[in-house]
Amino acid sequence: MCGRFALTSSPKEVDEAFSLPELEAFPPRYNIAPTQPILMVMAGEPRQPGSNLPDRTSLLVRWGLIPTWVKDTRSFPLLFNARSESASEKASFRTAMRHRRALIPASGFYEWRQDGKKKGQPFWIRPRDGGLIAFAGLMETYAEPGGSEMDTGAILTTQANSDIAHIHERMPIVIHAQDFSRWLDCRFQEPRDVADLLRPAEQGFFEAIPVSDLVNKVANTGPEIQDRIDPALVQEQPRSEKKKNPPNDDQMSLF
Structure with a gap:
């Protein structure tokens, strides 16, 4: 699964x-969590004849997809991930998979090695060569009973490759730049036409960096949560002595 990620690149x-080209300014975000706003890229209206730019648009969505047929959001589970193997058949994701595929810009993601029933050692998982990546995403606009609308989204996941499997069995799907247009094209590319993109990242693409448990708390939003540690040297400290960061308002609103 993917329950936290970061977007630290500049606009x-x-x-x-x-x-x-019309992207607004936003701050770096080091600890993005479900229910917070995330940036999504989708196919937009066709551009003027002669333009060599792709027809794309950006929007902010709530991380946690809500299908249109949900009656009570309070009793509905938080769908921040969608299993790619079954997304085309599942009622919660089927329509979005056909009509509203998206890209989610990211610098990397966090995953925890399980320690029994508890969260164990956290890792910052980023591209080995650095730079931006794009997670495969789905978007759904939910109409609330009062009449207002809310854009929501989920990250598609797949079986982890050998670089990640020792940490967690799932990982987000990465769409490479040469496949952006095909993935976003919901007018002519049906889910079966892009099924080949729903695969783990190639071996060696990611590196997993052990980090401190600062990332466990959503209130910790500074770059220090990505600092490498030596897990063997980490000792449990009294809760009152652990480093605390004040909440960062920028984390809760992208723009």
């Missing part, structure tokens, strides 16, 4: 990677 870097 200019995101613009260059995803061809989003």
Whole structure:
């Protein structure tokens, strides 16, 4: 699964990677959690004749997809991940998989090695060569009973490759730049036409860096949560002595 990720690249870097010339400014975000707003890239309206830019648009969505048929969101589970192997058949994701595929810009993600029933050692998992990546995502617009609408989304996951499997059995799907347009094209590319993209990242693409348990708390939003540690040297400290960061308002609102 993927329950935390980061987007620390500048708006200019995101613009260059995803061809989003109208992208607004936003701060680096080191600890993005479910229910918070995330940036998604989707196919937009066709551009003017002669333009060599792809037809893409960006939007903020709530991380946690809500299908249109849900009556009571309070009793509905938080769908921040979607299993790619069954997304085309599952009622919660089937429509979005056909009509609203998206890209989610990211710098990497966090995963925890399980220790029994508890969260164990956390890892910051990033591209070995650095730079931006794009997770495969799904978007759904939920109409609330009062009439307001809310854009929501989920990250598609698949079986982890050998680089990640010793930490967790699942990982987010990465869509490479040469496949952006095909993945986003919901007018002519049906789910079966892009099924070949729903695969683990190639071996060696990611590196897993052990980090401290600062990342466990959503309130910790600074770059220090990505600092490498030596797990063998980490000793349990009294709770009152652990480093605390004040909540960062920028974390809760992308723009």
